[in-house]
Each structure stands twice: as structure tokens, then as C-alpha cells.
Amino acid sequence: MSSLIHADDQGFFGDHGGRFVPPQLEAPIAEVAEAYAEARDDPEFLAEYEALLTDYVGRPSPLFFAKRLTAELGGARIYLKREDLNHTGAHKINHCLGEALLAKRMGKRKLIAETGAGQHGVALATAAALLGLECEIHMGAIDVAKQHPNVVRMELLGAKVVAVEEGGRSLKEAVDSAFAVFASDYADTFFAIGSVVGPHPYPTMVRDFQSVVGREARQQCLDKIGRLPDALIAAVGGGSNALGLFTAFLEDDSVAIYGVEPGGRSLDVVGEHAATMTLGREGTLHGMKTLVLQDADGEPSPVHSIASGLDYPGIGPQHAHLRDVGRVEYVTASDQDTLDAFQLLCRTEGIIPALESCHAVAHAMKLAPTLDAEQVIIVNLSGRGDKDIDYVAERLGVGTGSSD
Numbered sequence: 001m002s003s004l005i006h007a008d009d010q011g012f013f014g015d016h017g018g019r020f021v022p023p024q025l026e027a028p029i030a031e032v033a034e035a036y037a038e039a040r041d042d043p044e045f046l047a048e049y050e051a052l053l054t055d056y057v058g059r060p061s062p063l064f065f066a067k068r069l070t071a072e073l074g075g076a077r078i079y080l081k082r083e084d085l086n087h088t089g090a091h092k093i094n095h096c097l098g099e100a101l102l103a104k105r106m107g108k109r110k111l112i113a114e115t116g117a118g119q120h121g122v123a124l125a126t127a128a129a130l131l132g133l134e135c136e137i138h139m140g141a142i143d144v145a146k147q148h149p150n151v152v153r154m155e156l157l158g159a160k161v162v163a164v165e166e167g168g169r170s171l172k173e174a175v176d177s178a179f180a181v182f183a184s185d186y187a188d189t190f191f192a193i194g195s196v197v198g199p200h201p202y203p204t205m206v207r208d209f210q211s212v213v214g215r216e217a218r219q220q221c222l223d224k225i226g227r228l229p230d231a232l233i234a235a236v237g238g239g240s241n242a243l244g245l246f247t248a249f250l251e252d253d254s255v256a257i258y259g260v261e262p263g264g265r266s267l268d269v270v271g272e273h274a275a276t277m278t279l280g281r282e283g284t285l286h287g288m289k290t291l292v293l294q295d296a297d298g299e300p301s302p303v304h305s306i307a308s309g310l311d312y313p314g315i316g317p318q319h320a321h322l323r324d325v326g327r328v329e330y331v332t333a334s335d336q337d338t339l340d341a342f343q344l345l346c347r348t349e350g351i352i353p354a355l356e357s358c359h360a361v362a363h364a365m366k367l368a369p370t371l372d373a374e375q376v377i378i379v380n381l382s383g384r385g386d387k388d389i390d391y392v393a394e395r396l397g398v399g400t401g402s403s404d
């Protein structure tokens, strides 16, 4: 049987993954693979990375017993892995620092990436500023207008934001635009991908940089309760925060593992969800073979989620493999479930969570009451919700005060 954790030499996890790129990107990406294969075994590189995680990101992030949430739901005890407390407010800084350090080690001067909602762009611009690298972020012109605060953040951090005016002026065009610049200038430039997606070695590399989350959670759980948890839950967009938590537990058969996809407004209507594992078919997207939400011609379908960090029509290839072998169960949470979870966590724990992370909380709300009080669930709280409050306020009609 193929490994749950390791890709083969070609970057395949079972039937998924690999490296499917145009000829002009072969050499630049092979160079990244070679450099990473050396760096991951270099104690000095790893020590530098770990020091930044400690002193800059603020790791380890706490594993917090959500006592009032647990009491409210009745059933298993829920612990939250607090990635929302990291510098920049989410898990993405973990892999952005790793990629930026690797770029420096390779002698690159500049980081380049695409961003959709801007979260990856902000995390990468942060890492670039810290390490003295230039940063160029390609973003669809529509997203530039919609995600104005993140554009401001990136520019304040010294990044150049390129508004892409081609085609649908959204994420897909931003990816093409960033790759084109990279292919023409790779002697100086490192392409930094924002999740466990893309051509080999990115799914492995980003996963490795995120896996600190699960290593910490495993030890924290042993310290606090003296045994492993019964279940893990994480939201899945491309899949990096989920694999970050899951990796250290994949070979522990007693631990049930759930990935939660965005069910959006409806699973029955194309374009109203982003449930790739539930409704996707085999395809090739962004340099990897994986499950893809696609139309009859193989074009990626439009997607929707209340959480902009989850609206991606593909999925990291390792997730597709973990589904194939039955190690991880993939479920969905709708926009409405997610909003309910958002409000519950605000009121029971005093934590305003990212809407992405609320997909995981929503599944915990279903699972916990089916388990008994001795059992333990760890939920990955991938980010904080400050970025989401204007949207949520409008949806819920709060923020006008009350008079009496």
C-alpha cells in the first residue's frame, strides 16, 4: 500500500499529485524541488525556521479546552488549536516563512505569488519584509477592489500588488500572470504557493512546513489528558491547515479524522459551493492531478463559499489520496451552519473566528453530541475573524447598537 504521508519520487500520493507544468516551468520547479530536498535535511535551515516560529510567530500556539462550548453542545470535550493567535492571525505564516527562508537559501531576491482574497499575499509580504526580500503579488482586478484592506496591508509591508486585468480578472488569471513572470525571471525569483497544492514539491513542502501544528497538538494533548484525542477536525480549502494538524496523527488508527469542505448555499447547484472532495472528478489543475470541480469540457467550475479562503475548485493531492484509502472522512458545512458556528464560538468562548475555521467548528457541533463526555475532539482554529466582521455584521444585522 502506498504511504499515507510520503509522496513517491514523482510527487504522487497514490494516484494524485505529480508535476504537470508547461515546458518553460520544468526547470524552475525542478530547481525548487532539489533545493528543498537538501534544505529539509539541513539542521541549520531547520533551526533557523524553528527559531522564527518561536520568536516571530509566537509558537507553540495553545491547545485550549473550550469548556463553555463543550457544555453547550453536550458530549465530547472540544479543544481548539489556536492558530488564530499566530502573528498575522492565521496558519499561513507558518509555510510562508518556510518558503521565504528557502528562497533566501537559493539566493533568490524576490518572492512572487498569486492571491485570491489576499490572505496568502499578506502572509507572504510579511515574510518578505522580515527576511529582506522583494515581494510581488498578482491579484485579479476584481479581487483588488473587493479586498481593499488586504491590498493596503500588502503595500504597507512593502509588496508590489499587480492588479490583473485579463479575462475574468480573478484568481485564475492572477495564477497565470504570476506564473508567466516567474517563468521569464526565475534566476532571481521564487514562486511561493499558498497551500498544499500545485506541482511537486509544493504539496509536500507546504505540508512539511505546516506539520508543526499537529506535532504540537499531539504533545499538548498527551500532556493535558494523558492520551491521544479521539477525533480531529479541520476546514479544507486547498488543505494546508488540515494537513498541518493531521500529519502527526495519520498513523494513529484510534484517531478519527475529518476534513470539512464548504457546502456553500447549495450542493445541488454548480457555482453555489466548493465541495471538491464530495462532487469533484479526476482532473489536472495548477500543475497537479487531483479532484477538480469541473464542467463537461474539463474547465474548472465557478465556486462559492461564505469563506473566501475556501473557494477553490481543486484540492491538495494528498487529501484526494487520504480519501481514496479511507483514512480521512470528508464532510461539508453549509454557509448557514458556518454562520451559526461563528456566533456560538463568539458567545461561548469570547473568540471571533475566521469564517474558514468555522466550517470545522460547525462539524464539531454535529459530532460532539454523538460522542460521550470522556472523548476528546481537537478542532483546528486556523485563523481569527477580524477580517470577516463587516460581512458578518451585514448578514446578521448587528452593529447598530440598541436603544431602550
Ligand SMILES: *Cc1c(COP(=O)(O)O)cnc(C)c1O
Pocket: 090, 091, 092, 119, 194, 195, 196, 235, 236, 237, 238, 239, 240, 241, 242, 309, 310, 354, 356, 357, 382, 383, 384
Ligand atoms: C487560507 C485559509 C484557509 C484555507 O486554506 P487551507 O490551505 O485549506 O488551510 C483556512 N483558514 C484560514 C484562516 C485561511 O486564511
